[in-house]
Amino acid sequence: MSQSAADRNFWKVKNAITNKARALMRSVAETTEDDQLLVFPQPPPVVFSEDLMEMFSGAPAETTEPENQQQDKDDNRIDEELQRWMIARTTLRQTEGGRVESILSYWKRQELTSTYKLLPRVARIIYAMPVSSTQIERDFGTAGRMVTP
Numbered sequence: 039m040s041q042s043a044a045d046r047n048f049w050k051v052k053n054a055i056t057n058k059a060r061a062l063m064r065s066v067a068e069t070t071e072d073d074q075l076l077v078f079p080q081p082p083p084v085v086f087s088e089d090l091m092e093m094f095s096g097a098p099a100e101t102t103e104p105e106n107q108q109q110d111k112d113d114n115r116i117d118e119e120l121q122r123w124m125i126a127r128t129t130l131r132q133t134e135g136g137r138v139e140s141i142l143s144y145w146k147r148q149e150l151t152s153t154y155k156l157l158p159r160v161a162r163i164i165y166a167m168p169v170s171s172t173q174i175e176r177d178f179g180t181a182g183r184m185v186t187p
Contacts, residue, residue, distance in 0.1 A: 056120065059160060063116045066159045119156055141165065 130138045131147075139147075142165055149158035168174065 059120065059157075060116055062160045062163055063119070063156045064112060066156050066163070067112045067116065116156065119154055123154065123157055 128144075130144055133139055142161065145154075145158040145161040148154045
């Protein structure tokens with residue numbers, strides 16, 4: 039394989055992985071924002087007089103942030119975090135036994151030190167997925183032999 043073909047494949051794979059990571063980070067960012075919503079107690083009922091209603095009738099309505107502005111904020115935060123991760127030097131620490139820390143320990147440390155907010159959650163999602171279905175199929179096959187003679 040020529041060097042240009044290898045470079046082309048490298049960039050295609052890198053872009054595919056980055057796009058998948060962005061998609062996961064978007065879903066994590068949405069759930070993170072939902073977790074941070076504050077629940078306030080219901081205010082007591084208030085009766086307004088007609089004079090007050092007329093006085094404030096010309097006041098502008100409460101403005102809410104449009105959905106696309108929130109999406110832009112999320113995308114900027116995601117891009118910024120991905121850029122920091124790609125630029126930053128990655129170091130795995132040695133544990134007391136002389137072994138190198140696991141990948142999940144590394145990401146937990148990054149989350150606890152507030153270095154990254156979204157990437158540690160994405161790492162947990164990725165590492166929670168089984169690499170193959172062999173073990174699951176083996177378990178079901180064994181269970182089937184136990185049930186049927």
